[in-house]
Amino acid sequence: xxxxxxxxxxxxxxxxxxxxxxxxxxxxxxxxxxxxxxxxxxxxxxxxxxxxxxxxxxxxxxxxxxxxxxxxxxxxxxxxxxxxxxxxxxxxxxxxxxxxxxxxxxxxxxxxxxxxxxxxxxxxxxxxxxxxxxxxxxxxxxxxxxxxxxxxxxxxxxxxxxxxxxxxxxxxxxxxxxxxxxxxxxxxxxxxxxxxxxxxxxxxxxxxxxxxxxxxxxxxxxxxxxxxxxxxxxxxxxxxxxxxxxxxxxxxxxxxxxxxxxxxxxxxxxxxxxxxxxxxxxxxxxxxxxxxxxxxxxxxxxxxxxxxxxxxxxxxxxxxxxxxx
Amino acid sequence: xxxxxxxxxxxxxxxxxxxxxxxxxxxxxxxxxxxxxxxxxxxxxxxxxxxxxxxxxxxxxxxxxxxxxxxxxxxxxxxxxxxxxxxxxxxxxxxxxxxxxxxxxxxxxxxxxxxxxxxxxxxxxxxxxxxxxxxxxxxxxxxxxxxxxxxxxxxxxxxxxxxxxxxxxxxxxxxxxxxxxxxxxxxxxxxxxxxxxxxxxxxxxxxxxxxxxxxxxxxxxxxxxxxxxxxxxxxxxxxxxxxxxxxxxxxxxxxxxxxxxxxxxxxxxxxxxxxxxxxxxxxxxxxxxxxxxxxxxxxxxxxxxxxxxxxxxxxxxxxxxxxxxxxxxxxxxxxxxxxxxxxxxxxxxxxxxxxxxxxxxxxxxxxxxxxxxxxxxxxxxxxxxxxxxxxxxxxxxxxxxxxxxxxxxxxxxxxxxxxxxxxxxxxxxxxxxxxxxxxxxxxxxxxxxxxxxxxxxxxxxxxxxxxxxxxxxxxxxxxxxxxxxxxxxxxxxxxxxxxxxxxxxxxxxxxxxxxxxxxxxxxxxxxxxxxxxxxxxxxxxxxxxxxxxxxxxxxxxxxxxxxxxxxxxxxxxxxxxxxxxxxxxxxxxxxxxxxxxxxxxxxxxxxxxxxxx
Numbered sequence: 001x002x003x004x005x006x007x008x009x010x011x012x013x014x015x016x017x018x019x020x021x022x023x024x025x026x027x028x029x030x031x032x033x034x035x036x037x038x039x040x041x042x043x044x045x046x047x048x049x050x051x052x053x054x055x056x057x058x059x060x061x062x063x064x065x066x067x068x069x070x071x072x073x074x075x076x077x078x079x080x081x082x083x084x085x086x087x088x089x090x091x092x093x094x095x096x097x098x099x100x101x102x103x104x105x106x107x108x109x110x111x112x113x114x115x116x117x118x119x120x121x122x123x124x125x126x127x128x129x130x131x132x133x134x135x136x137x138x139x140x141x142x143x144x145x146x147x148x149x150x151x152x153x154x155x156x157x158x159x160x161x162x163x164x165x166x167x168x169x170x171x172x173x174x175x176x177x178x179x180x181x182x183x184x185x186x187x188x189x190x191x192x193x194x195x196x197x198x199x200x201x202x203x204x205x206x207x208x209x210x211x212x213x214x215x216x217x218x219x220x221x222x223x224x225x226x227x228x229x230x231x232x233x234x235x236x237x238x239x240x241x242x243x244x245x246x247x248x249x250x251x252x253x254x255x256x257x258x259x260x261x262x263x264x265x266x267x268x269x270x271x272x273x274x275x276x277x278x279x280x281x282x283x284x285x286x287x288x289x290x291x292x293x294x295x296x297x298x299x300x301x302x303x304x305x306x307x308x309x310x311x312x313x314x315x316x317x318x319x320x321x322x323x324x325x
Numbered sequence: 326x327x328x329x330x331x332x333x334x335x336x337x338x339x340x341x342x343x344x345x346x347x348x349x350x351x352x353x354x355x356x357x358x359x360x361x362x363x364x365x366x367x368x369x370x371x372x373x374x375x376x377x378x379x380x381x382x383x384x385x386x387x388x389x390x391x392x393x394x395x396x397x398x399x400x401x402x403x404x405x406x407x408x409x410x411x412x413x414x415x416x417x418x419x420x421x422x423x424x425x426x427x428x429x430x431x432x433x434x435x436x437x438x439x440x441x442x443x444x445x446x447x448x449x450x451x452x453x454x455x456x457x458x459x460x461x462x463x464x465x466x467x468x469x470x471x472x473x474x475x476x477x478x479x480x481x482x483x484x485x486x487x488x489x490x491x492x493x494x495x496x497x498x499x500x501x502x503x504x505x506x507x508x509x510x511x512x513x514x515x516x517x518x519x520x521x522x523x524x525x526x527x528x529x530x531x532x533x534x535x536x537x538x539x540x541x542x543x544x545x546x547x548x549x550x551x552x553x554x555x556x557x558x559x560x561x562x563x564x565x566x567x568x569x570x571x572x573x574x575x576x577x578x579x580x581x582x583x584x585x586x587x588x589x590x591x592x593x594x595x596x597x598x599x600x601x602x603x604x605x606x607x608x609x610x611x612x613x614x615x616x617x618x619x620x621x622x623x624x625x626x627x628x629x630x631x632x633x634x635x636x637x638x639x640x641x642x643x644x645x646x647x648x649x650x651x652x653x654x655x656x657x658x659x660x661x662x663x664x665x666x667x668x669x670x671x672x673x674x675x676x677x678x679x680x681x682x683x684x685x686x687x688x689x690x691x692x693x694x695x696x697x698x699x700x701x702x703x704x705x706x707x708x709x710x711x712x713x714x715x716x717x718x719x720x721x722x723x724x725x726x727x728x729x730x731x732x733x734x735x736x737x738x739x740x741x742x743x744x745x746x747x748x749x750x751x752x753x754x755x756x757x758x759x760x761x762x763x764x765x766x767x768x769x770x771x772x773x774x775x776x777x778x779x780x781x782x783x784x785x786x787x788x789x790x791x792x793x794x795x796x797x798x799x800x801x802x803x804x805x806x807x808x809x810x811x812x813x814x815x816x817x818x819x820x821x822x823x824x825x826x827x828x829x830x831x832x833x834x835x836x837x838x839x840x841x842x843x844x845x846x847x848x849x850x851x852x853x854x855x856x857x858x859x860x861x862x863x864x865x866x867x868x869x870x871x872x873x874x875x876x877x878x879x880x881x882x883x884x885x886x887x888x889x890x891x892x893x894x895x896x897x898x899x900x901x902x903x904x905x906x907x908x909x910x911x912x913x914x915x916x917x918x919x920x921x922x923x924x925x926x927x928x929x930x931x932x933x934x935x936x937x938x
Contacts (some may be wrong), residue, residue: 047497158621171397
């Protein structure tokens with residue numbers, strides 16, 4: 001019951017937040033000097049009448065506040081509007097969401113499955129050569145810019161011919177059997193996943209290692225050791241549970257990142273995901289599309305944090321007790 | 326000690342990783358376009374197509390060698406991909422290109438001579454204002470329905486003249502406020518009548534023809550519905566087309582796949598229906614670097630090349646499976662323009678500082694700037710030698726190019742002479758000062774992110790500083806620049822480019838008519854559309870209007886020749902250079918005859934694959 005009221009409160013809090021986010025982003029986009037019709041204006045074969053028609057269609061002839069009102073009204077009704085090319089924003093997003101989800105879930109899954117154990121191992125083997133090597137490797141992983149790493153891998157793909165040069169499917173994808181389709185997508189995913197995986201693995205491993213080291217240094221662990229509890233039990237039963245808390249908050253952020261995608265990596269690999277779509281939309285001030293994606297990002301972030309908080313209430317008795325008091 | 330060892334280890338490791346990434350660079354080769362031209366420029370296409378009638382069907386027969394059926398041609402397009410597949414709605418190049426594959430027009434352009442030749446039409450006769458078009462009998466849409474006069478009349482009357490979709494075609498055939506008329510004579514004959522003789526109209530007939538039975542229901546549902554008709558979300562099965570290839574699959578941000586139209590009306594020498602290829606695939610790639618990588622990785626069969634890549638590909642060509650073709654100068658124009666605006670905005674403030682107006686409106690000053698530009702140096706350094714200097718508003722491959730205009734080399738002394746003539750002088754430090762004692766200093770803009778224009782800007786700045794001018798070169802964001810050029814008009818000098826047409830100068834009327842929407846060097850806003858014209862603007866207005874009203878090529882050429890000489894003399898736009906179009910295609914494709922006007926795929930239906938050499 002307590003939890004339900006808490007959730008309800010949190011959801012109510014998000015409403016003013018969303019309004020503020022939408023107002024700020026709408027005005028910033030519209031006040032920037034980006035003109036969605038700039039390309040058309042500089043095309044000698046486009047007539048004055050066409051330009052006029054386009055201006056009216058996009059509502060650019062009205063004051064910003066009226067444009068915002070129009071957008072907000074249809075947004076509340078659940079209508080995301082049309083892009084500057086006249087396509088439905090919702091269909092545009094639907095085309096890309098599965099691709100981005102595929103990439104991000106694979107990356108997050110791999111990073112957590114590999115990152116957490118590596119962090120634990122490094123903490124247990126603190127200051128051994130194993131830990132040192134891992135530290136060096138993860139430092140490199142964190143320091144290398146994603147787009148640069150992506151470009152390196154692309155060059156690798158071209159030189160060796162082992163991997164396709166970007167994209168998600170081959171040109172004859174439609175004629176493939178199910179198994180071939182699966183293999184084709186896997187083949188295309190390897191390089192972009194490698195880039196994003198390296199990046200998030202490094203961070204996650206460092207985080208886990210740090211948390212566990214903190215806990216291992218605490219008094220109750222020392223006490224457990226002094227009592228003669230076996231090392232395995234100390235680490236897995238007593239220390240790990242407490243070390244995992246900050247990671248749950250991190251998981252909330254990862255959830256928010258599910259749909260925002262990794263624009264740079266997607267761009268370099270020509271991956272047909274949301275990140276690339278939105279990057280292109282921002283560049284030509286395609287307001288409805290940009291707003292839809294920003295709102296989606298905001299909602300996902302709020303939702304991710306909420307989930308993380310709820311999980312924390314469940315896992316951590318201290319917080320649970322605190323909220324009941 | 327241990328720590329030092331670690332540091333060294335890490336350094337070695339990083340060094341090794343980096344070393345692995347660096348390949349011995351291919352030696353940079355600067356190609357001389359002159360030699361290159363003799364080597365592989367192809368501007369001929371030996372196989373004229375002719376009309377033949379078999380069993381009452383008027384086919385178009387190809388004379389090219391008979392090839393094998395089957396196979397796929399994979400090419401690419403840079404950007405976001407098509408925005409619509411409706412040929413009447415397209416506003417961008419990629420969408421137009423995609424719909425042109427599917428929908429043929431009545432006429433097309435001869436890829437060598439630039440003449441208008443029949444395509445979907447069997448033949449045509451022009452007599453003053455009358456255009457009599459005979460259609461092919463017995464040819465079919467991809468769904469088997471006949472293509473006849475009703476489709477043509479419907480397309481022109483109900484879609485184009487009634488203003489559906491992108492109305493640019495309609496707006497450009499309005500003559501003195503009147504539209505041409507179109508009339509069905511019989512099932513296979515159509516007559517167009519223009520209100521006055523109007524030369525560009527014939528070429529406008531290359532606009533796609535729509536199947537009436539598919540488009541009529543959409544037209545009946547109004548303009549708003551039509552804007553979304555045959556969009557990128559439409560099921561490919563719903564397309565009914567007349568062209569060589571039909572949409573098969575569109576995967577957003579990945580590719581567009583076209584399949585062969587079994588009802589196409591072009592046949593080969595053995596009377597078999599073309600095209601040979603089963604599929605054409607357009608991969609949608611984000612940028613030019615990815616495109617090059619994809620070609621090198623073997624995923625693309627054809628690619629357009631620029632600058633440094635050309636030299637590299639030329640080196641690789643010898644031991645690779647592709648050939649590099651030089652298609653001659655491209656159809657874009659790159660220019661330097663000064664703001665000739667002499668008006669005040671609504672707050673009574675001059676758009677251009679009056680001090681600067683004195684310079685920009687002085688013909689000697691503009692010519693001095695022109696003579697100071699070192700085009701050859703720019704071509705050598707920026708375009709890797711793969712460009713030709715440009716001096717005319719018509720592009721170098723235009724059939725209307727005024728060949729009398731030879732251009733000139735850089736001549737700094739002539740520049741100085743011209744400046745002296747207008748009372749400019751130099752102070753002791755070499756700064757240029759005008760007759761009123763003002764230092765010559767102005768801003769030069771271009772759009773940031775376009776590396777070629779940025780590089781040109783730097784060289785223009787250097788060239789002009791040799792004359793003692795102070796140039797503040799400011800690359801700014803594209804949209805802000807367009808806003809400056811089109812609305813706020815507060816700029817001094819700019820480097821920009823336009824797309825041009827090698828066939829029809831009238832396409833440039835938005836630029837050259839003094840009330841045009843893109844009259845960039847002296848843009849008139851709605852409020853001062855009636856303001857005073859410069860004499861040369863008036864003359865160009867006259868020439869442009871007259872040029873469009875003549876129907877004979879020779880008569881038109883006179884008018885357009887004069888307009889080019891005026892532009893060369895008055896220098897409202899100072900043209901810089903035209904890059905060469907270079908393409909690479911895999912050798913397994915046969916019947917490939919790229920031309921300057923037609924590009925690589927103008928005869929896509931004749932191209933076939935010969936494996937294993």
